[in-house]
Amino acid sequence: MNEARAADKTAPRVLVVEDEPALSLLLSYNLEAEGFIVERVERGDEAELKLQEAPPDIVILDWMLPGVSGLEICRRLRARDATRTLPVIMLTARGEEAERVRGLAVGADDYVVKPFSVPELMARVKALLRRAKPERVAAQLVAGDLELDRETRRLRRAGREVHLGPTEFRLLEHLMEKPGRVFSRGQLLDSVWGMSAEIDERTVDVHVGRLRKALVRGREKDPIRTVRGAGYSLDETLLRG
Numbered sequence: 001m002n003e004a005r006a007a008d009k010t011a012p013r014v015l016v017v018e019d020e021p022a023l024s025l026l027l028s029y030n031l032e033a034e035g036f037i038v039e040r041v042e043r044g045d046e047a048e049l050k051l052q053e054a055p056p057d058i059v060i061l062d063w064m065l066p067g068v069s070g071l072e073i074c075r076r077l078r079a080r081d082a083t084r085t086l087p088v089i090m091l092t093a094r095g096e097e098a099e100r101v102r103g104l105a106v107g108a109d110d111y112v113v114k115p116f117s118v119p120e121l122m123a124r125v126k127a128l129l130r131r132a133k134p135e136r137v138a139a140q141l142v143a144g145d146l147e148l149d150r151e152t153r154r155l156r157r158a159g160r161e162v163h164l165g166p167t168e169f170r171l172l173e174h175l176m177e178k179p180g181r182v183f184s185r186g187q188l189l190d191s192v193w194g195m196s197a198e199i200d201e202r203t204v205d206v207h208v209g210r211l212r213k214a215l216v217r218g219r220e221k222d223p224i225r226t227v228r229g230a231g232y233s234l235d236e237t238l239l240r241g
Helices: 003-007 021-033 044-053 070-079 097-105 118-132 166-177 185-193 202-215
Strands: 013-017 037-041 058-062 088-092 110-113 140-143 146-149 154-157 160-162 224-227 231-234
Touching: 013 021, 013 044, 021 037, 021 118, 037 044, 044 058, 044 070, 058 070, 058 118, 070 088, 088 118, 110 118, 140 166, 146 166, 166 185, 166 202, 166 231, 185 202, 185 231, 202 224
Parallel strands: 013 037, 013 058, 058 088, 088 110
Antiparallel strands: 140 146, 146 154, 154 160, 224 231
């Protein structure tokens, strides 16, 4: 993954669970070229651990895997509240109608038979994300009088341009994806800085302070709500005047 993609922690995250190294690498290369953050595992039990730690935005899941089968993983995902609606595309060499029905019956959202067209799979991934999590692929995010453009990396409030540092931009981007939702400092660290970041949760407070300073001018209201003991949220009801 190139450095620009690695730094964009708010890009859609995909977990590729595939035990054929060549195919896994091919999928990873093409997904990263389309702007996804990709994590790869080869075993079903490894996938289970990853999915419990931090569910991605979408899973590409092979049917036949060592450890735990893709079919069983999909069944478990649908049984847990946290992953009940997580988009899943299953890959398999089985093309029979009965097998496709079985895969869809356990909760897979889409089904692709090997060998397949990579561009077609990329199109299916994007289409599924647009339906399941439109905020993760939208080029622009709007909340109240805030307009954030992911492609130009620009932000406007009530028509005026707001200049943000890269971290503050990613922080606001994450909050704008789910207006009103309260994110803990730990969740923000994972999503904005990345799970491997060795920084203190107080760092979140520092960057929220910088974000507030950039967003508020004159008599404008502060749209970042602090929820004591819980974290922060974007309150779009305060984004007027």
